[in-house]
Amino acid sequence: MRHLLRMAGHSGRTNMHARNLAIVWAPNLLRSKDIEASGFNGTAAFMEVRVQSIVVEFILTHVEQLF
Secondary structure, three states: OHHHHHHHOOHHHHOOOHHHHHHHHHHHHOOOHHHHHHOOOHHHHHHHHHHHHHHHHHHHHOHHHHO
């Protein structure tokens, strides 16, 4: 998480701020075997990824307090 936070620190050049990093990394960091097994698609899958990205964004913006 601290590495991703450092990456977000370069968002002026990379446009990879905490929200974009969360969108990219959330499915890997918060992988759900239940969702993979059930074969979610469409709206359900989108909503799950949305929740995951919100959680990862929260963690990234509060790294110092959490870790």
